[in-house]
Amino acid sequence: MATSLLRVCPPGELLRPLAVPERLLLGPGPSNVPRRIRAAGAAQLLGHMHPEVLQVMDEIKAGIQYAFQTRNRLSLALSGSGHCAMEAALLNLLERGDTVLVAINGIWGQRAAEIARRLGANVCELLKPPGQYFTPQDIEQGLVQHKPLVLFITHGESSTGVLQPLEGLGELCHRHGCLLLVDAVASLGGAPIFMDQQEIDVLYSGSQKVLNVPPGTAPISFSERAREKLLRRKTKPPSYYLDMSCLANYWGCDGEPRRYHHTAPINSFFSLREGLALLAERGLESSWERHRANCSLLCQGLLGMGLELFKARLPTITTVRVPEGYSWKDITAFLMDKHGVEIAGGLGPTAGKVLRIGLMGCNSTRDNVERVLGALRDALQRCPRSRL
Numbered sequence: 043m044a045t046s047l048l049r050v051c052p053p054g055e056l057l058r059p060l061a062v063p064e065r066l067l068l069g070p071g072p073s074n075v076p077r078r079i080r081a082a083g084a085a086q087l088l089g090h091m092h093p094e095v096l097q098v099m100d101e102i103k104a105g106i107q108y109a110f111q112t113r114n115r116l117s118l119a120l121s122g123s124g125h126c127a128m129e130a131a132l133l134n135l136l137e138r139g140d141t142v143l144v145a146i147n148g149i150w151g152q153r154a155a156e157i158a159r160r161l162g163a164n165v166c167e168l169l170k171p172p173g174q175y176f177t178p179q180d181i182e183q184g185l186v187q188h189k190p191l192v193l194f195i196t197h198g199e200s201s202t203g204v205l206q207p208l209e210g211l212g213e214l215c216h217r218h219g220c221l222l223l224v225d226a227v228a229s230l231g232g233a234p235i236f237m238d239q240q241e242i243d244v245l246y247s248g249s250q251k252v253l254n255v256p257p258g259t260a261p262i263s264f265s266e267r268a269r270e271k272l273l274r275r276k277t278k279p280p281s282y283y284l285d286m287s288c289l290a291n292y293w294g295c296d297g298e299p300r301r302y303h304h305t306a307p308i309n310s311f312f313s314l315r316e317g318l319a320l321l322a323e324r325g326l327e328s329s330w331e332r333h334r335a336n337c338s339l340l341c342q343g344l345l346g347m348g349l350e351l352f353k354a355r356l357p358t359i360t361t362v363r364v365p366e367g368y369s370w371k372d373i374t375a376f377l378m379d380k381h382g383v384e385i386a387g388g389l390g391p392t393a394g395k396v397l398r399i400g401l402m403g404c405n406s407t408r409d410n411v412e413r414v415l416g417a418l419r420d421a422l423q424r425c426p427r428s429r430l
């Protein structure tokens with residue numbers, strides 16, 4: 043239109059209908075979302091302070107307490123992904139100059155160290171080659187040497203496929219005057235974790251893996267010890283959005299009348315409520331067993347095809363070495379194009395070296411194991427192989 047003031051036209055691509063293909067998501071996350079959870083996310087909106095929404099938030103808290111096996115009052119879901127929980131945990135626990143010991147055996151420790159450095163903390167690193175986990179002796183040496191206030195460790199290292207044993211670590215940290223912070227984004231619901239019994243001080247996860255909820259909400263919980271550290275802070279946390287004292291009030295964890303903090307992603311909370319409800323209905327023990335059984339079936343199948351497992355301890359994500367002569371990109375692209383199945387390449391220290399196959403929540407089934415093995419077999423026959 044000659045008279046229009048607009049210099050930028052409505053984009054043609056937005057005038058076409060949204061296209062979302064069907065795909066089986068067997069990478070390290072996100073995983074597929076069952077109908078019931080999708081329906082919850084598509085419900086009509088309510089206000090973020092309406093009693094029905096506050097009730098859903100209370101139900102989410104109870105669901106997190108069950109999934110984490112904790113009675114911590116300060117348990118809630120952040121409005122953000124796993125990284126948001128990682129930032130929230132570190133920026134609430136640490137003040138400038140505080141010493142944090144970060145156990146690094148893959149990308150998630152590296153990320154935590156990077157975040158802690160940005161917060162001005164004194165970051166000490168405890169290193170293990172990718173594919174290995176930390177023993178209590180490793181941890182104790184680090185605690186004695188660096189005298190940290192916080193230890194960060196990853197339960198399910200999704201970049202390498204390693205499950206970190208947590209037994210005894212909480213007690214060890216507490217004996218050395220340190221708080222234990224655990225990342226369970228890739229493991230929650232798929233491998234046993236007991237926040238209270240294992241004396242974990244801060245535990246967080248994400249919505250888009252075993253819980254089968256779209257990304258964007260992140261369960262987190264603080265022990266009494268961790269809560270006391272927050273109360274003793276000399277300075278306010280550097281983020282208002284992620285300040286646990288404000289969030290504790292909005293989530294009804296501090297016994298005060300709830301006040302508006304931010305407009306929560308209400309429909310994402312509906313979905314998270316349903317993801318936690320499905321886990322409660324199935325039961326944690328049955329969920330752990332299902333992940334263990336299907337992962338071991340997958341590992342047997344991979345070994346049967348002559349493939350080499352990189353590390354086979356994490357029941358949610360299996361890492362397998364890229365077979366010699368093949369390009370990981372060819373294999374992942376082939377699975378996506380010809381079979382509608384997503385698997386992923388490596389990440390961080392495993393980039394270019396492994397393929398990562400996730401079987402999480404409703405995706406952890408015998409059928410999916412057979413489907414991904416069949417697709418891989420096809421890929422190994424049909425993808426180009428360099429002559430060595």
Ligand code: PMP
Pocket residue numbers: 070071123124125126128150196198199200201225226227228248257
């Ligand atoms: N920690 C671990 C162990 C993860 O696997 C992931 C996601 N792959 C994250 C943290 C980060 O979560 P998000 O991508 O949801 O921010």
